[in-house]
Amino acid sequence: MDGYDKYAFEPFAVTVDLAVFTIRDGALHVLLVERGQEPYAGRWALPGGFVRPEESAETAARRELAEETGLQDVSGLHLEQLRTYSEPGRDPRMRVVSVAFTALLPDAPEAHGGSDAARARWTPYDAARNLAFDHDRILADAHERIGAKLEYTCLATRFCPPEFTLGELQQVYETVWGTTLDRPNFRRKVLATPGFVEAVPGGARLTGGRGKPAALYRAGPATTLHPPLLRPTSEGRTA
Amino acid sequence: MDGYDKYAFEPFAVTVDLAVFTIRDGALHVLLVERGQEPYAGRWALPGGFVRPEESAETAARRELAEETGLQDVSGLHLEQLRTYSEPGRDPRMRVVSVAFTALLPDAPEAHGGSDAARARWTPYDAARNLAFDHDRILADAHERIGAKLEYTCLATRFCPPEFTLGELQQVYETVWGTTLDRPNFRRKVLATPGFVEAVPGGARLTGGRGKPAALYRAGPATTLHPPLLRPTSEGRTA
DNA sequence: CCTCTTTATGGTCACTACGACTATAAAGAG
DNA sequence: CTCTTTATAGTCGTAGTGACCATAAAGAGG
Numbered sequence: 001m002d003g004y005d006k007y008a009f010e011p012f013a014v015t016v017d018l019a020v021f022t023i024r025d026g027a028l029h030v031l032l033v034e035r036g037q038e039p040y041a042g043r044w045a046l047p048g049g050f051v052r053p054e055e056s057a058e059t060a061a062r063r064e065l066a067e068e069t070g071l072q073d074v075s076g077l078h079l080e081q082l083r084t085y086s087e088p089g090r091d092p093r094m095r096v097v098s099v100a101f102t103a104l105l106p107d108a109p110e111a112h113g114g115s116d117a118a119r120a121r122w123t124p125y126d127a128a129r130n131l132a133f134d135h136d137r138i139l140a141d142a143h144e145r146i147g148a149k150l151e152y153t154c155l156a157t158r159f160c161p162p163e164f165t166l167g168e169l170q171q172v173y174e175t176v177w178g179t180t181l182d183r184p185n186f187r188r189k190v191l192a193t194p195g196f197v198e199a200v201p202g203g204a205r206l207t208g209g210r211g212k213p214a215a216l217y218r219a220g221p222a223t224t225l226h227p228p229l230l231r232p233t234s235e236g237r238t239a
Numbered sequence: 240m241d242g243y244d245k246y247a248f249e250p251f252a253v254t255v256d257l258a259v260f261t262i263r264d265g266a267l268h269v270l271l272v273e274r275g276q277e278p279y280a281g282r283w284a285l286p287g288g289f290v291r292p293e294e295s296a297e298t299a300a301r302r303e304l305a306e307e308t309g310l311q312d313v314s315g316l317h318l319e320q321l322r323t324y325s326e327p328g329r330d331p332r333m334r335v336v337s338v339a340f341t342a343l344l345p346d347a348p349e350a351h352g353g354s355d356a357a358r359a360r361w362t363p364y365d366a367a368r369n370l371a372f373d374h375d376r377i378l379a380d381a382h383e384r385i386g387a388k389l390e391y392t393c394l395a396t397r398f399c400p401p402e403f404t405l406g407e408l409q410q411v412y413e414t415v416w417g418t419t420l421d422r423p424n425f426r427r428k429v430l431a432t433p434g435f436v437e438a439v440p441g442g443a444r445l446t447g448g449r450g451k452p453a454a455l456y457r458a459g460p461a462t463t464l465h466p467p468l469l470r471p472t473s474e475g476r477t478a
Numbered sequence: 479c480c481t482c483t484t485t486a487t488g489g490t491c492a493c494t495a496c497g498a499c500t501a502t503a504a505a506g507a508g
Numbered sequence: 509c510t511c512t513t514t515a516t517a518g519t520c521g522t523a524g525t526g527a528c529c530a531t532a533a534a535g536a537g538g
Contacts, residue, residue, distance in 0.1 A: 011250030057325040086296040211485025212533035450514025451504040
């Protein structure tokens with residue numbers, strides 16, 4: 001931050017890009033918009049936009065999240081800065097530095113594409129490839145980040161509605177990690193972690209499921225998991 | 240990234256700020272520079288500078304790191320993006336978005352203050368307060384980040400010279416975390432983690448220490464710790 | 479109505495990891 | 509030679525967890 005008068009500085013455009021995840025039909029989905037203009041016209045991209053003069057990147061990201069999802073209240077949603085992408089050639093028109101964010105939604109509200117985004121669509125994560133700009137990379141980084149954070153935080157409840165069953169919570173882990181987990185062991189771990197989930201006073205779910213009705217839980221006050229809930233095959237990674 | 244023609248965008252200045260840590264005399268130190276001009280003239284700040292037109296933020300950060308430390312080869316040093324700070328009022332003169340990085344140095348080369356930074360100095364972390372801009376916040380975020388990463392990565396070896404003793408490695412943990420660790424248990428854990436450290440073929444250190452000479456180790460190929468090496472009192476955090 | 483399937487829930491058992499602790503070895507200081 | 513200091517080896521009990529097995533409670537289909 002020193003030397004303002006020693007080097008001239010180039011003006012940059014600053015944008016935010018959002019990797020918005022949800023779980024739909026037991027599969028991880030991400031919100032994409034279709035680009036209407038060059039470059040990358042017709043290609044899918046992460047939602048985002050310019051940071052306005054009076055905004056911070058976080059404020060801009062939450063504004064874009066509201067616009068793209070069409071949700072009335074996005075204040076309770078989990079929004080987290082991922083990292084900043086600043087490679088000189090990442091936008092062919094001009095020098096754009098983009099601050100990427102990750103957001104987690106409980107369930108997919110189908111109605112969206114509020115303001116400027118031409119078409120917005122929930123896309124299965126595995127099908128979200130060949131995106132515009134460096135968005136493939138951003139999306140992969142975001143996926144890796146949330147997978148890692150599930151291990152040592154209570155983030156998984158952010159994918160769930162206000163009241164949920166342990167089976168739904170387990171499905172969050174299985175969907176993001178792409179693995180299966182032993183149900184009794186998962187249950188034991190979650191219930192043994194104080195503040196992770198709290199039982200709903202007198203409720204059990206009946207109608208939907210095919211099997212025995214499951215108890216309902218809410219997200220607890222805890223934010224971190226000690227000890228962590230490690231992925232089955234996350235051992236011995238050398239690189 | 241859509242809507243280029245729909246909203247005018249403000250040009251931003253983009254800078255990098257570096258939180259460079261080392262361990263000196265058993266205490267965590269951070270590299271600071273003294274500002275020579277307004278605003279915050281005479282105050283200490285994190286080293287940093289503008290991102291040049293042809294650079295990425297990472298490139299700019301490594302260039303600044305070389306300039307401020309005066310080191311010939313900074314290519315092997317650990318440099319990691321922390322996060323981006325973009326609050327509208329964080330620089331009183333203009334709109335500046337800063338990408339913050341964290342760097343870890345094995346030992347403190349006293350000679351530095353290479354190019355534009357008036358005076359650069361290693362400062363004990365606990366004494367690095369009341370910095371310019373929002374650098375107190377950046378520094379605190381950086382400290383929290385490296386403390387957390389020590390738990391589940393092999394980052395601690397980045398604080399050590401090429402060959403080190405387990406006592407030195409333990410001191411890294413104790414210094415960053417501000418705790419004490421049980422020596423035999425720490426030793427057992429480190430040696431039981433494959434790829435964390437590797438014994439130097441036939442060496443033991445003699446001259447310096449007062450006690451029994453310690454075996455020398457090098458950093459191994461592993462990058463992550465499974466299971467993690469958790470801090471003594473990092474349990475039950477609710478907020 | 480009975481049986482099969484499905485999901486939820488409760489439990490056991492063995493093994494690993496770890497905190498707390500004791501003991502021994504090998505150096506320098508006095 | 510003894511004291512101090514640091515490194516290293518090992519022990520013991522407990523928490524956490526992976527791999528199971530068993531039971532309960534619902535719907536589906538005969």
